[in-house]
Amino acid sequence: MTALTLALKAPANRLAALGNAIAEFFAGISEGQEMARRYEELSRMSDAALAARGLTREELPQAVVHGRIGR
Numbered sequence: 001m002t003a004l005t006l007a008l009k010a011p012a013n014r015l016a017a018l019g020n021a022i023a024e025f026f027a028g029i030s031e032g033q034e035m036a037r038r039y040e041e042l043s044r045m046s047d048a049a050l051a052a053r054g055l056t057r058e059e060l061p062q063a064v065v066h067g068r069i070g071r
Contacts, residue, residue, distance in 0.1 A: 039064045 042050065042060050050056060055063055063069055 035064050038069060042069065 039060060042055070042064065043057075045053075047057060050060075053069065055069075059068075
């Protein structure tokens with residue numbers, strides 16, 4: 001009986017791990033899309049508008065990745 005119980009738990013754990021991996025994959029895609037949207041939004045701003053947020057054009061990639069976007 002114990003062997004049967006262990007055999008039934010292993011696939012469930014693998015299935016849960018697969019489900020978590022898939023969820024993380026799609027969360028990563030969503031995060032990447034959001035970062036691209038923020039970058040595009042900031043890159044369309046003038047240098048003066050960026051400066052008002054405490055940013056330079058050269059800092060945009062790092063600001064987007066690290067979430068350092070002043071308002």
